[in-house]
Amino acid sequence: MFCPKCGTKNIENARFCSQCGHSYTSNQQRNRWWLTGIILTFLLISGGFIYAFVLDKEQISETTVEETIQTPVEKISDSTKLEEEAKDEKEANISTSQSVTKEESTTEQIAPSPQTSTEKDKKEIIREAQTKVYTILTEDSLGSGFLFQDNGTVVTNAHVVAGYIDVTLRDQDGREMNGKVIGISNQYDVALIEVQNLKGTSPLEMEMKESEVGTEVIALGSPQGLENTASIGYLTGLDRSFVSEFQYENVYQIDAQVSPGSSGGPLLDGKTGKVIGINSALLTSDESIAFSIPMYTMTDLLTNWSQSPMDENEVASTFTFYNEFSAYDEYESDDRVDDEYAEDEEDTYGVPFDEASLANFIINFRGNYETALRNEDFGYIEDQLLYDSQAYYEMANYLDEISGQGMLFKFTLNDVTNINMQTDQAIVSTYEVFDFMNAAGEWSVYERIKDYYVVTDEYGNYKITHIEIYQ
Incomplete structure (x- = not known):
């Protein structure tokens, strides 16, 4: 190694220079202190950073502890506040959740809602x-009818009171009440009756606009004489038009069960209870289909009769068969009953025939006969047959013979083609x-021309005595 002072080469690890005596250990010691200083400076700086970090963490911890460790009163106050805030937040979340659920469910399905003030319970x-x-x-x-206005007017079908x-x-x-026909149409199947006992x-309530297909309906009336019967169904068709004894234009088609005797009864909206129609006709080939005249189409005519009633002469002149009643009443009041008329009266019990009521009687019988066949029950037609007559026993025996054999009858057409009114009987001809x-389950189609022989009993009721069938 060389001396840094004189440049003399000395042996390795010499402590002093052999030429000038310069000490090598003082430099080494200085170098060591210099290195030591650098290390100490680094440690001090690092310690400062570490101390600052630890101090900051301790301050945060102390702050948390100070906030947590409070007096009992402060803890209760803060706890209550936190609970209230949590409750408010929970209620807000529930409200928001309900709102979202309600909005979503609206698009998926309509939840049941309470009945509005315009809807009523069916009962x-x-x-x-x-x-x-x-x-x-x-x-x-x-037939049937319903109260139209508070002046005691009752609506029914024209064919019920014709x-x-x-x-x-x-x-x-x-309770029975007397009524008087004050309005009747020979074009539309409607009539109006005035009943003094019902005034006031x-x-x-009447519906004054057209109802929609799918409307739930309730038909009321006296089908087959079962008074105050209610049947529920739906309005299944609009604008049905056909011509029968009367002109039916743009009538409702319904599937609510109706039968002879229901005619003239009200058809109600199943939700509001308002009258939407007048039950009027039944499809004989399918008893699940019936027709009802829309109420809003007849209101003006009925109101006109209610305000300006037809007199008896106007009512009588509406149908030609009224004239027979007038002639008979006049003849009877003049006491000009001769022996020949008295003999005829004994056979017919003094009640004249008329075409409309005879046609209605036979059509009703035909509907009842179909029901009797379907139910294999003679009772459905028994009261329309004269007891102990040929027709009475023939019908009773026939129904007894086919009972239990599974036969089916579906009537598709029943038209009255002619009415021959005689002194002691009437002959009603039909094409069926x-x-x-x-x-055996084999189907066939049959066409029949029939003559129904009709008389009146002691109470003036029509009775069938004989049925002539032409193949």
Whole structure:
């Protein structure tokens, strides 16, 4: 190694220079202190950073501890505040959740909602309506009607009261009242009856606009004489038009069960209870289809009759068969009954025939006969046959013979083609078509021309005595 002072080369690890005596250990010691200083400086700086980090962490920890360790009063106050804030947040979340759920469910399905003020319970509708629906009775027919206005006017079908001016009405409690026809149409199947006993009674509410297909409906009336019967169904068609004894234009088609005797009864909206139609006709080939005249189409005509009633002469002149009643009443009042007429009266019990009521009687019989065949029950037609007559026993025996064999009858056409009114009887001719399935399950179509021989009993009711069939 060389001396840094004189440059003399000395041996390795010499402590002093052999030439000038310069000490090597002082430099080494200085170098060591220099290195030591650098290391100490680094450690001090590092320690400062570490101390600052630890101090900051301790301050944060102390702050948390100070906030946590408080007096009991402060803890209760803060706890209550936190609970209230949590409760408010929870309620807000629930409200938001309900709102979102409600919005989502609206697009997926409509949840049931309480009935609005315009909707009523069906039991309530039927119960209220039955107090204002009546059975209408004449000498040879039975139908239904309902209260139209508080002046005691009752709506029914024209074919129910055709041929009569004075009729009888019976309410749900069995009380009978006298009524008088003050309006009747030979074009539309509607009529209006005035009943003095019903003046001041609130009527059923009427619907003054067209109802929609799918509307739930309730039909009320006295089908087959079962008074105050209610049946529920749907409005299944609009704008049905056909011509029968009357002109039916743009009528409702319904599947609510109706039968002879329901004619003239109200068709109600199943939700509001308003009268939307007048039950009028039944499709004989399919008893699940019936027709109802829309109420809004007849309101003006009925209101006109209510405000300006037709007199008896106007009512009588509407149908030609009214004239027979007038002539008979005049003849009887003059006491000009000779022996020949008295003999005829003994056979017919003094009640004349008329075409409309005879046609209605036979059509009703045909409908009842189909029901009797389907149910294999003679009772459905027994009261329309004269007891101990040929027709009575033939029908009873036939129904007994086919009972239990599984035969089916579906009537597709039943038209009255002619009415021959004689002194002691009337002959009603019909053209009938029906499908028949025998016991073997084989279907056939039959066409029949029939003559129904009709008389009146002691009460003036039509009775069939004989049925002539032409193949």
